[in-house]
Amino acid sequence: EAGVTQFPSHSVIEKGQTVTLRCDPISGHDNLYWYRRVMGKEIKFLLHFVKESKQDESGMPNNRFLAERTGGTYSTLKVQPAELEDSGVYFCASSQEWLATYTQYFGPGTRLTVL
Amino acid sequence: AQSVTQLDSHVSVSEGTPVLLRCNYSSSYSPSLFWYVQHPNKGLQLLLKYTSAATLVKGINGFEAEFKKSETSFHLTKPSAHMSDAAEYFCVVRGNNNDMRFGAGTRLTVKP
Structure with missing residues (x-):
């Protein structure tokens, strides 16, 4: 069974540009989460999809971030326009259910560098 | 609110000696707690989890909590x-909305 995959693995862009990150969850997992780790800080929750609906987006830092999950399969996270403080590693995770007993499986992350 | 604190940012041990990575939690109810590990250029891998069953939890690769x-x-x-244990380890508590709340991470170095 394939794990959670993320694309690209690295992205280097200039301030003001747009970047789109993609996450493919484990097949059959309705729950998809985005997290990020900025330099020197903890990994922080961004948002949670159940199928194509946003269940919780309380961690999204501002309106420059837009997450979508059309069709309830893969998800994209777009940053527009990117700022220097957006640099970090963006992780995606998926789980079969959202009860506490269900494990969230994480992808390898996308390292975003904004110059 | 649920949170965790990892007490050491770096731990260094010699191969063959015991490993101890410390984590304290704060929770208003019985928490769900996890340890994840991240090897270089790899995703976060679940080592073990506690969800109010047995208090001693055994995980993969000989780890327990x-x-x-x-x-x-x-x-x-x-x-x-073991040398292959060198990685960054994260203690995690599940939050009210089922989000995962991470500690700052502990980087484990294993010397030969």
């Missing part, structure tokens, strides 16, 4: 370190 309510701790241990 003990939930101690009286001490609000969930320390990760391994009897004998």
Whole structure:
């Protein structure tokens, strides 16, 4: 069974540009989460999809971030326009259910560098 | 609110010696606690989880953790370190909305 995959693995862009990150969850997992780790800080929750609906987006830092999950399969996270403080590693995770007993499986992350 | 604190940012051990990575938690109810590991250029891998069953939880690769309510701790241990254990380890508590709340991470170095 394939794990959670993320694309690209690295992205280097200039301030003001747009970047789109993609996450493919484990097949059959309705729950998809985005997290990020900025330099020197903890990994922080961004948002949670159940199928194509946003269940919780309380961690999204501002309106420059837009997450979508059309069709309830893969998800994209777009940053527009990117700022220097957006640099970090963006992780995606998926789980079969959202009860506490269900494990969230994480992808390898996308390292975003904004110059 | 649920949170975890990892008490050491770096731990260095010699191969074959015990590993102890410390984590304290704060929770208003019985928490769900996890340890994840991240090897270089790899994703976060679940080592073990506690969800109010047995207080001593055994995980993969010989790791285990003990939930101690009286001490609000969930320390990760391994009897004998291997070179392949060198990685960054994260203690995690599940939040009210099922989001995962991470500690700052502990980087484990294993010396030959």
